[in-house]
Amino acid sequence: MSTEAEIYKALGDPTRLEIVKRLSSKRSCAIGELCKDLGISRQGARKQLQILVNANIASLKCVGRETKVALDITSLQQAQRFIAQLEKEWESRLLALKNYVESDK
Amino acid sequence: MSTEAEIYKALGDPTRLEIVKRLSSKRSCAIGELCKDLGISRQGARKQLQILVNANIASLKCVGRETKVALDITSLQQAQRFIAQLEKEWESRLLALKNYVESDK
DNA sequence: ACAATATGCAACCATATAGTTGCATATTTA
DNA sequence: TAAATATGCAACTATATGGTTGCATATTGT
Numbered sequence: 001m002s003t004e005a006e007i008y009k010a011l012g013d014p015t016r017l018e019i020v021k022r023l024s025s026k027r028s029c030a031i032g033e034l035c036k037d038l039g040i041s042r043q044g045a046r047k048q049l050q051i052l053v054n055a056n057i058a059s060l061k062c063v064g065r066e067t068k069v070a071l072d073i074t075s076l077q078q079a080q081r082f083i084a085q086l087e088k089e090w091e092s093r094l095l096a097l098k099n100y101v102e103s104d105k
Numbered sequence: 106m107s108t109e110a111e112i113y114k115a116l117g118d119p120t121r122l123e124i125v126k127r128l129s130s131k132r133s134c135a136i137g138e139l140c141k142d143l144g145i146s147r148q149g150a151r152k153q154l155q156i157l158v159n160a161n162i163a164s165l166k167c168v169g170r171e172t173k174v175a176l177d178i179t180s181l182q183q184a185q186r187f188i189a190q191l192e193k194e195w196e197s198r199l200l201a202l203k204n205y206v207e208s209d210k
Numbered sequence: 211a212c213a214a215t216a217t218g219c220a221a222c223c224a225t226a227t228a229g230t231t232g233c234a235t236a237t238t239t240a
Numbered sequence: 241t242a243a244a245t246a247t248g249c250a251a252c253t254a255t256a257t258g259g260t261t262g263c264a265t266a267t268t269g270t
Contacts, residue, residue, distance in 0.1 A: 003119075004116075004122060005116070005117055005118060005119045005122045006117075007117075008113045008114075008116035008117035008122070009113075009114070009117030009118065010117070011109075011110070011113035011117070012110055012111075012112075012113035012114025012115070012116070012117040013110060013114065013227090013228080014108075014110045015228080015229095017109060017110045017113070020191065021191070024191045024192075024194040024195050024198075025194050025198065026198075027198065030246075030247095031246075031247070032245085032246055032247080040228090040229070040230090041229075041230060041231080042246085042247080043229080043230075043231080043248090043249090044228070044229050044230070046247085046248080047227090047228070047229080048228080048229095051227095062247090064236095064237060064238075064246090065236065065237035065238065065245065065246045065247070066237090066245095066246060066247080067246080067247065067248095071191075071195060073191075073192055073195055076188050076191060076192060077188075077192070079188060080185055080188045080189065080192075083181050083182075083184060083185045084185065086125065086126070086129045086176075086178075086181060087129075087178055087181060087182070087185075089129040089130050090129050090176060090178055093129075093130065093131075093132065118257090118258080120258080120259095135216075135217095136216075136217070137215085137216055137217080145258090145259070145260090146259075146260060146261080147216085147217080148218090148219090148259080148260075148261080149258070149259050149260070151217085151218080152257090152258070152259080153258080153259095156257095167217090169216090169266095169267060169268075170215065170216045170217070170266065170267035170268065171215095171216060171217080171267090172216080172217065172218095
């Protein structure tokens with residue numbers, strides 16, 4: 001399991017976010033194809049992919065001589081839930097403040 | 106306006122995420138108070154705060170000799186919408202695949 | 211006025227990060 | 241089998257990052 005910070009950190013780089021965007025609209029693609037799209041070296045792309053894999057945002061599967069990359073949405077959902085929780089606390093605090101102000105009328 | 110990657114990058118550090126958590130349950134607090142809670146130097150906390158401010162996740166307001174820090178949820182909401190959009194694309198792709206497979210029966 | 215408090219700015223440091231290149235290995239195809 | 245393709249691993253580099261300390265400045269309380 002990844003921590004929230006790990007997941008956000010993985011998403012917090014333009015190259016990796018671009019990878020995630022591309023994977024979200026593709027079924028899966030090979031590393032070689034991906035690095036051409038990104039305009040960086042294969043090894044550069046591979047390093048970023050490993051970070052996404054470690055954060056459970058992407059998964060790799062060897063198929064013959066290719067390595068297929070696919071998106072894994074579980075961490076993305078975890079990240080989303082975390083923000084939703086923050087917003088919930090924020091809103092309940094605002095509500096408490098509102099009640100306090102109104103009780104003072 | 107911040108890019109998605111900037112927002113995630115800002116959230117992708119344990120110290121900054123801790124700051125965000127604390128701010129979500131507090132109305133606002135001074136920098137001095139915050140750095141004591143975090144167990145790091147005031148300047149260390151200040152640097153992290155500036156990153157959150159640049160990402161529109163926190164805002165600063167001078168009040169006398171204090172600087173009050175408050176959460177700004179607009180960027181958090183933007184980050185959440187971005188993930189929601191990714192998931193939407195992901196799901197529609199899965200649905201298309203499902204339809205394709207079933208049409209093949 | 212003066213001490214205490216709360217802060218900002220800048221320099222510094224150790225480590226992490228994003229990318230590169232070179233070389234070795236496994237799979238496919240001719 | 242030999243060439244072409246797709247990849248992994250390791251070393252290297254320049255820059256970014258997270259934190260520190262030192263010093264200057266503004267506000268508050270006695």
